[in-house]
Amino acid sequence: MKKALWVLLAIVLAIPLLLIALSSDTVVTLDAPVRVIGKDTPVQVRLANPHGIQCFTAEIEQNGNRYKLFEASEPAHRFLFLGRNEPPRLLRFSAGSQAAPALRDGRATLLLEAQGNDLRASTGRLEVAVEVNTRPPQVVADGFQHYIDQGGAELVTFTVSGYWTEAGVRVGFYTFRSFPMPGRPAGERFALFAFPWDTAAGTVPLVFARNPSGAEATARFWFKVFPKRFRTRDLVLPDSFIEKVVGELDPNGSGDLVQRFLKINGEMRRQNNRTLADLRLKTEERLLWSGPFRRYGMTESEFADTRNYVYKGKTIDRQTHLGFDLADVPHVAVEAANDGKVVWAAPLGIYGNCVVLDHGYGLQSIYGHLSRIAVKPGDLVKKGQELGRSGATGLAGGDHLHFSMQVDGVQITPVEWWDEHWIRDRILSKLPGNG
Numbered sequence: 001m002k003k004a005l006w007v008l009l010a011i012v013l014a015i016p017l018l019l020i021a022l023s024s025d026t027v028v029t030l031d032a033p034v035r036v037i038g039k040d041t042p043v044q045v046r047l048a049n050p051h052g053i054q055c056f057t058a059e060i061e062q063n064g065n066r067y068k069l070f071e072a073s074e075p076a077h078r079f080l081f082l083g084r085n086e087p088p089r090l091l092r093f094s095a096g097s098q099a100a101p102a103l104r105d106g107r108a109t110l111l112l113e114a115q116g117n118d119l120r121a122s123t124g125r126l127e128v129a130v131e132v133n134t135r136p137p138q139v140v141a142d143g144f145q146h147y148i149d150q151g152g153a154e155l156v157t158f159t160v161s162g163y164w165t166e167a168g169v170r171v172g173f174y175t176f177r178s179f180p181m182p183g184r185p186a187g188e189r190f191a192l193f194a195f196p197w198d199t200a201a202g203t204v205p206l207v208f209a210r211n212p213s214g215a216e217a218t219a220r221f222w223f224k225v226f227p228k229r230f231r232t233r234d235l236v237l238p239d240s241f242i243e244k245v246v247g248e249l250d251p252n253g254s255g256d257l258v259q260r261f262l263k264i265n266g267e268m269r270r271q272n273n274r275t276l277a278d279l280r281l282k283t284e285e286r287l288l289w290s291g292p293f294r295r296y297g298m299t300e301s302e303f304a305d306t307r308n309y310v311y312k313g314k315t316i317d318r319q320t321h322l323g324f325d326l327a328d329v330p331h332v333a334v335e336a337a338n339d340g341k342v343v344w345a346a347p348l349g350i351y352g353n354c355v356v357l358d359h360g361y362g363l364q365s366i367y368g369h370l371s372r373i374a375v376k377p378g379d380l381v382k383k384g385q386e387l388g389r390s391g392a393t394g395l396a397g398g399d400h401l402h403f404s405m406q407v408d409g410v411q412i413t414p415v416e417w418w419d420e421h422w423i424r425d426r427i428l429s430k431l432p433g434n435g
């Protein structure tokens with residue numbers, strides 16, 4: 001009898017010990033870094049424990065005082081957690097003076113704590129040093145006169161203060177980043193921006209500064225937009241061209257050739273332009289170029305031409321051509337329009353063999369339809385250096401260069417950048433040491 005009782009007692013004691021041993025650790029991480037807390041700053045935390053989270057608290061500590069920001073809890077299942085395998089839980093809350101009115105601008109510590117929902121109830125903790133800054137963003141634009149061509153570019157300078165995390169220029173639905181003004185105090189910035197070809201001429205460009213709490217300040221600056229009437233042209237599609245394009249860009253496809261061509265001309269075009277736009281993230285925060293950009297060959301098509309694609313007398317598609325088609329003799333050397341860094345050198349759908357150069361501060365040049373490429377990503381090239389040879393790869397009916405430029409991922413007319421006077425007057429005169 002005694003032996004049976006001892007066995008029973010051992011089992012009773014072993015069960016909790018086993019459950020404790022099978023319990024998991026709790027891990028608390030920030031889903032995105034938090035360095036500054038304003039009036040109402042969103043914070044998202046990731047709480048990981050396969051047996052679930054029983055409770056979570058968020059506090060902020062400043063000058064020895066603690067203020068509760070957020071708490072959440074779930075029903076406990078301490079002994080009934082076996083078999084659970086819960087994914088990490090994301091919790092979002094607001095931190096700042098709105099939740100803790102006693103906070104003052106200055107240093108503070110964000111304290112995050114979560115407890116697991118198993119027998120051991122492991123506690124995960126995270127302490128994050130933050131700066132409390134409740135001053136709203138403020139922005140003041142320059143006093144220059146800004147003459148802007150529709151489809152072209154311009155540069156504005158401004159001063160930003162208060163609590164801000166993003167500042168730049170907004171033109172309709174488009175936004176353009178800003179960069180620190182070289183050699184100037186913190187808060188003095190500039191933005192090279194585009195007035196996109198598809199933006200109404202009456203749109204008012206604004207300098208803005210905002211923070212994660214949703215607070216935003218804007219400022220106007222003097223400007224005058226010169227509307228441009230872009231051309232519309234019919235492009236007749238012979239069967240030989242459709243077969244060439246589909247064979248090169250959709251070699252493993254099947255079905256009607258015309259439908260495959262339309263998918264290339266529409267869906268692939270949009271994907272390729274997104275790839276080009278994403279290259280803005282590879283820009284250098286320094287001026288890599290100098291002087292006017294070089295122009296290649298004779299003009300065959302201009303920037304933002306609307307093309308009606310005509311097949312057997314019927315218009316079957318309409319697209320906008322965002323660049324210049326420039327032609328010379330076949331397979332001639334294509335040279336860098338200016339100093340820069342290669343950020344793309346590979347086939348790119350409708351652009352065929354393509355090279356993209358970064359010139360710094362979001363300005364990039366694009367070279368398409370090359371028959372071969374002579375550079376690789378990461379190369380620093382000089383104005384006039386050979387990038388490859390002209391060709392007819394991609395969506396090209398004959399040997400030519402598709403040349404375009406983009407500002408922060410938005411394609412613009414290159415005409416202005418071929419003009420030394422425009423560059424000096426509209427761009428360099430506003431940057432320190434370049435006036």
